[in-house]
Amino acid sequence: MLNKIKLPMALMLSGAVVLSSCSKKKDEQIAQQSSQIETIQQELAERDSTYNELIGMLNKAEEQVAEISRRENLVVSTSGEEGKKKEGQLLEELQLIDELVKESNASIQNLKAQLKKSNVQLNAFQNRIDKLSDMLDVQKETITQLRAEVASKNQQIELISSKYDSIQIQTVDQKQLIAEQTREIELLNDTNNKLNKVHYAVGTFKELKEKGLVDKEGGFLWIGRTIDLKATANTEDFVETDIREFSELKIDASKFELVTEHPKDSYTIVQDEINENVKYLKVTDAKKFWEISNYLVVTTKG
Incomplete structure (x- = not known):
């Protein structure tokens, strides 16, 4: 009878031990999965932050390049107008464009470094950055050409100004000569009128x-x-x-x-x-x- 009672008890204890062991494993699995989820969420959050930062830097760089293009068009339209004042405005505008080019170049280099550092492998990002770099190179060449044109026009204006000053001097001399001749003619006419x-x-x-x-x-x-x-x-x-x-x-x-x-x-x-x-x-x-x-x-x- 006693043996009959001991056997069920042993079975019950053995089952409890097995159940306890299974429950512990599940708790460990749950804890491990929770940790993995938190790690993934943190990585996603960091990636979103990096992505947003890259987007902001890319938008800023694109705005800078667009502003350079707008100012270049303004310079081209202004360069068709004459006058020393306009030439002075052109030089000031080109100076501003130079500063923008430097800022844009720094922004693009910084963006490339951040993209490489973040390990974000997005072709769209890389393509847009490469396109900005190409546009900036073209604009640098345009600025060089504009500077050459402004320098040429300044030389022409100086030549014209020199000729204008020379003409003014000649005009003053001629006016003086004409005034003297007019006085002489008036004197002769007056004398002639008196004689007649x-x-x-x-x-x-x-x-x-x-x-x-x-x-x-x-x-x-x-x-x-x-x-x-x-x-x-x-x-x-x-x-x-x-x-x-x-x-x-x-x-x-x-x-x-x-x-x-x-x-x-x-x-x-x-x-x-x-x-x-x-x-x-x-x-x-x-x-x-x-x-x-x-x-x-x-x-x-x-």
Whole structure:
């Protein structure tokens, strides 16, 4: 009977031991799996962080390269405009582009190093980085060409400025010369006008005497006296004219006499065809007519 009781007890104890051992293994497996899950989650989190960091760096590098391209287009459009001020703006803009190129180059190199360090094997990343590097190389060549163009234009502007300054100096000299010549011409014209000024007066002896232009001189007991131009005659009482414009003088009288002396072969008297009391003194040789006197005085009668 006792043996019968001991056998089931042994079986029960053996089963308990087996169950306890299985439970312990499962706990260890669960703990190990939990640790692996945490490690994977941590790796995923680090990878996501690295990925996001790389994305941010890549976006920044692409923005920098795009900004370089935008500024290059601005420089190309501005370089078509003239003026020293524009050339100064071009040089400033090229300086900014140089700084951007340096920053972009540093960003791309840093991005390549981070990508290599992170062991993130993504072809898309590498392709985009390689494309940025190629674009930056092209832009460097463009900047070199732009600098050469700006330098060439600066030389042209300096040459033009030098010519412009030379022209300005010549213009100033010419203006001075023209001003001097103008003054000389004005002086000559003024002198010539004065030399060509003549004066005449027509009227009865009484009218002319009242103006103080003529007087009778010589003779004895009022016989043989002649009418002469008064030395104190006022020029303002004469009619002023120009030798070059004076060709004839209308005399409205039946008789007249020239008080002043003029060569007879330098003028002629013409009778009016309608009115017999009107006559014309026509000057045929102006130079000879006025060579003795610049004054012409005619006394009329009737």
